[in-house]
Amino acid sequence: MPERRVVELAEALIACGCDEVGLSDTSGYADPAQVRRLLRAVWGAVGRDRLTGLHLHNTRGLGLANALAALDLGISTLDASQGGLGGCPFAPGASGNIVTEDLVFMLQAMGFETGIDFQSLLAARALLAAALPNEPLYGMVPLAGLPLNFEPTS
Numbered sequence: 747m748p749e750r751r752v753v754e755l756a757e758a759l760i761a762c763g764c765d766e767v768g769l770s771d772t773s774g775y776a777d778p779a780q781v782r783r784l785l786r787a788v789w790g791a792v793g794r795d796r797l798t799g800l801h802l803h804n805t806r807g808l809g810l811a812n813a814l815a816a817l818d819l820g821i822s823t824l825d826a827s828q829g830g831l832g833g834c835p836f837a838p839g840a841s842g843n844i845v846t847e848d849l850v851f852m853l854q855a856m857g858f859e860t861g862i863d864f865q866s867l868l869a870a871r872a873l874l875a876a877a878l879p880n881e882p883l884y885g886m887v888p889l890a891g892l893p894l895n896f897e898p899t900s
């Protein structure tokens with residue numbers, strides 16, 4: 747979708763009485779430069795307080811890079827899903843959401859307070875895997891484990 751159209755839709759939603767809008771890369775085709783450009787454009791049109799969240803997918807492996815670009819600009823809400831579950835049925839080949847476990851690890855490694863207990867997050871992932879045995883789960887941290895010197899924060 748053309749970036750100008752995204753801005754127009756955000757403006758129309760605010761004009762209709764919405765308190766805020768969110769941006770979604772449900773196909774997972776975005777890159778960090780595009781995320782920065784689009785955030786700035788929508789903020790310019792509707793105000794920073796009207797856009798605080800972003801929904802990202804990881805189709806081309808840029809989900810965490812896109813999250814970091816958004817964080818660097820001040821986004822405070824990022825959607826993710828455990829094991830990267832989810833997807834977009836309208837975009838052939840689109841993968842699931844960014845992986846919560848990887849996002850939380852990145853944020854905590856960078857010193858952000860997430861309010862999430864990492865060990866409990868991994869325990870919940872094990873429950874999810876048991877409940878959905880035929881569903882593939884994604885994520886690098888669950889495969890590689892935590893670094894020896896990593897001390898998770900919450």
